[in-house]
Amino acid sequence: MVDLSTTLAGATLPNPLMTASGCAANGKELHRFFDISRLGAFVTKTVMPAPRSGRGTPRMAETPSGMLNSIGLQGPGIDAFADEDLPWLASVGARVLASIAGGTPDEFAQVATRLLSSPAAASVSGIEVNISCPNVASRGLVFAIDPLASAAVIAAVRAAVPAHLPVFAKLSPDVTDLVTIASACLGAGADGLTLINTTLGMAIDLDRMRPHLGGITGGLSGPAIRPIAVRAIWQVRAAMFAERIPTAPIIGVGGVASGRDALELAAAGASAIQVGTATFNDPEAPVRVLDELAGLLDERGYAAFADVVAAAHPERRRQ
Amino acid sequence: MSGAAYPVGVSARDVAHERAPVRSSEPAGAYQHLVVAAPAIAALARPGQFVAATVGGATSGMLLRRSFSIHAVDPDAGTVEVVVAAHAAGTTWITERRIDDVLDLVGPLGQAFPLPDGGGAAVLVGGGYGSAPLFWLAQVLRQRGVHVEIVLGAASADRLFGVALAAEVADAVDVTTDDGSAGTRGWVSDVLPEVLARSGATDVYACGPMAMLRAVTEAASAAGAAAHVAVEEAMACGVGVCMTCVMPVIGADGRTRMVRACLDGPVFDGDRVRWDAFGDGLCRVPDDAVGAPQAGGH
Ligand SMILES: Cc1cc2nc3c(=O)[nH]c(=O)nc-3n(C[C@H](O)[C@H](O)[C@H](O)COP(=O)(O)O)c2cc1C
Numbered sequence: 001m002v003d004l005s006t007t008l009a010g011a012t013l014p015n016p017l018m019t020a021s022g023c024a025a026n027g028k029e030l031h032r033f034f035d036i037s038r039l040g041a042f043v044t045k046t047v048m049p050a051p052r053s054g055r056g057t058p059r060m061a062e063t064p065s066g067m068l069n070s071i072g073l074q075g076p077g078i079d080a081f082a083d084e085d086l087p088w089l090a091s092v093g094a095r096v097l098a099s100i101a102g103g104t105p106d107e108f109a110q111v112a113t114r115l116l117s118s119p120a121a122a123s124v125s126g127i128e129v130n131i132s133c134p135n136v137a138s139r140g141l142v143f144a145i146d147p148l149a150s151a152a153v154i155a156a157v158r159a160a161v162p163a164h165l166p167v168f169a170k171l172s173p174d175v176t177d178l179v180t181i182a183s184a185c186l187g188a189g190a191d192g193l194t195l196i197n198t199t200l201g202m203a204i205d206l207d208r209m210r211p212h213l214g215g216i217t218g219g220l221s222g223p224a225i226r227p228i229a230v231r232a233i234w235q236v237r238a239a240m241f242a243e244r245i246p247t248a249p250i251i252g253v254g255g256v257a258s259g260r261d262a263l264e265l266a267a268a269g270a271s272a273i274q275v276g277t278a279t280f281n282d283p284e285a286p287v288r289v290l291d292e293l294a295g296l297l298d299e300r301g302y303a304a305f306a307d308v309v310a311a312a313h314p315e316r317r318r319q
Numbered sequence: 320m321s322g323a324a325y326p327v328g329v330s331a332r333d334v335a336h337e338r339a340p341v342r343s344s345e346p347a348g349a350y351q352h353l354v355v356a357a358p359a360i361a362a363l364a365r366p367g368q369f370v371a372a373t374v375g376g377a378t379s380g381m382l383l384r385r386s387f388s389i390h391a392v393d394p395d396a397g398t399v400e401v402v403v404a405a406h407a408a409g410t411t412w413i414t415e416r417r418i419d420d421v422l423d424l425v426g427p428l429g430q431a432f433p434l435p436d437g438g439g440a441a442v443l444v445g446g447g448y449g450s451a452p453l454f455w456l457a458q459v460l461r462q463r464g465v466h467v468e469i470v471l472g473a474a475s476a477d478r479l480f481g482v483a484l485a486a487e488v489a490d491a492v493d494v495t496t497d498d499g500s501a502g503t504r505g506w507v508s509d510v511l512p513e514v515l516a517r518s519g520a521t522d523v524y525a526c527g528p529m530a531m532l533r534a535v536t537e538a539a540s541a542a543g544a545a546a547h548v549a550v551e552e553a554m555a556c557g558v559g560v561c562m563t564c565v566m567p568v569i570g571a572d573g574r575t576r577m578v579r580a581c582l583d584g585p586v587f588d589g590d591r592v593r594w595d596a597f598g599d600g601l602c603r604v605p606d607d608a609v610g611a612p613q614a615g616g617h
């Protein structure tokens with residue numbers, strides 16, 4: 001039996017597979033198909049301070065090997081999340097990586113504080129900070145494109161959260177130099193990084209001759225973006241090997257639909273893997289990918305998942 | 320045992336994920352009528368619920384599921400029937416499946432049509448292939464002693480589905496087409512007031528395009544009947560995890576929320592749907608919806 005466990009900044013998980021934020025709602029829907037406590041962690045839909053309706057429709061466009069979405073961070077707000085969703089997740093034994101966002105660094109901190117005041121706070125294994133959301137102070141540009149704004153958010157959340165609880169910064173690939181943003185987040189106290197969020201795209205409805213999505217542009221996800229995820233994970237891990245930035249765990253996400261895809265992200269440097277859009281195609285995708293990954297590791301004679309993390313980097317191969 | 324349906328994943332008591340071999344596939348006017356072997360879904364389904372199918376096979380670049388309302392089930396034979404309109408590449412792929420080809424199905428999904436206790440009269444209204452679930456519903460209603468009338472409408476005769484079937488399962492049938500190629504020229508809403516008046520129906524069930532569902536709801540309200548409408552929203556997952564299928568619906572507390580059509584629907588009370596938000600192929604978030612974008616905020 002392959003040892004599938006993985007350690008993320010002090011949090012040890014039984015296996016590296018997770019849902020991706022916004023692709024699994026808050027657990028009940030997928031629990032009809034598989035026991036979500038089988039996952040290394042369940043990543044919740046990004047929660048903001050107040051309830052949000054999200055955008056109008058269409059919010060989705062299918063694209064080759066992927067999709068565009070402009071959901072607009074629809075959600076119940078942190079009070080309902082902390083009082084209802086989190087206790088339910090705890091009741092089924094899920095380990096929760098809670099995704100949070102806000103319009104200002106203060107709002108992020110408030111959401112984190114309120115989250116940890118939940119009666120079910122013990123089920124939170126870590127916090128994923130979604131900085132790919134609009135920064136009120138910069139007219140809707142997302143925090144994730146600006147190292148200073150990103151660092152301000154991470155510092156605010158880090159200060160609001162007890163030291164034992166890992167904080168992950170989830171980065172956008174839509175930046176000129178991802179390592180600069182990663183460096184800013186780690187410098188501000190992030191314990192790890194989640195790479196990547198969706199990349200911005202657009203589709204046009206040629207019959208109506210107008211943008212297809214109500215939100216005009218949307219986030220591209222699915223297998224179409226897997227090479228971007230592999231590249232992002234590789235670049236950031238390479239910067240860690242080169243000691244340009246501190247070494248920290250990376251959670252990989254983007255286009256994973258099979259065990260082989262998960263292995264590819266791991267080999268690029270990911271210590272855990274999230275499955276997002278593939279869940280829309282197959283509601284059991286996160287646990288199917290886990291089983292496939294375990295089979296592949298076994299077939300290739302690996303004793304532990306940890307042995308394949310960053311295995312494609314020359315620094316690892318020389319060891 | 321090649322060609323047998325078997326479950327793919329763990330299934331809860333109310334939903335299943337099955338590989339469903341095609342048992343038959345026949346053209347029906349402009350549509351394709353498929354019968355597949357999916358015993359777990361057949362055992363669980365009720366009229367108004369739907370199934371979600373993957374398209375294009377294992378190496379497909381089309382990732383999103385396509386949803387189809389269930390036309391009929393036979394729990395003894397373990398079969399599920401759907402009626403598919405070839406809109407684009409994904410649905411065309413489904414219409415091209417032949418006997419023993421396998422569909423990956425999740426279902427039954429969504430809320431079923433609410434059923435009256437018994438007796439009285441109901442009118443069932445279908446637009447195009449939207450009529451698919453109504454015949455099964457008619458049979459269930461008549462078993463409960465309900466007088467059932469069916470109104471079928473479409474752009475043209477070839478786009479009607481189930482006219483002959485309607486005659487078998489309903490007490491009366493009316494047909495309308497936009498071009499007059501079958502039945503009365505016009506829309507279902509042109510004949511509906513008269514059908515409602517003569518039948519004394521207390522419940523109207525409808526499935527079809529949004530504009531038709533709105534017109535049906537208005538006609539039902541005018542006649543003092545309850546409208547139960549099944550929407551055809553674009554759905555990426557069908558199981559409640561993607562949030563792409565939302566529409567504004569008024570809740571029990573009187574407040575409008577963007578709710579998931581795949582989970583809270585597809586059947587809604589017509590008078591709860593915020594029809595004012597739909598138009599020109601778009602659906603806006605009403606300003607008074609819970610969490611609606613505020614000026615200067617998000
Ligand atoms: C419909 C949809 C909604 C999403 N919502 C969120 C969200 O609320 N928060 C977040 O951090 N990422 C969100 N994402 C991004 C995913 O978590 C993930 O980073 C991205 O989709 C790439 O992974 P994938 O190709 O496996 O989907 C969303 C993605 C999709 C497709």
Ligand code: FES
Nearest residue numbers: 557559561562581
């Ligand atoms: S279709 Fe995915 S949530 Fe409804």
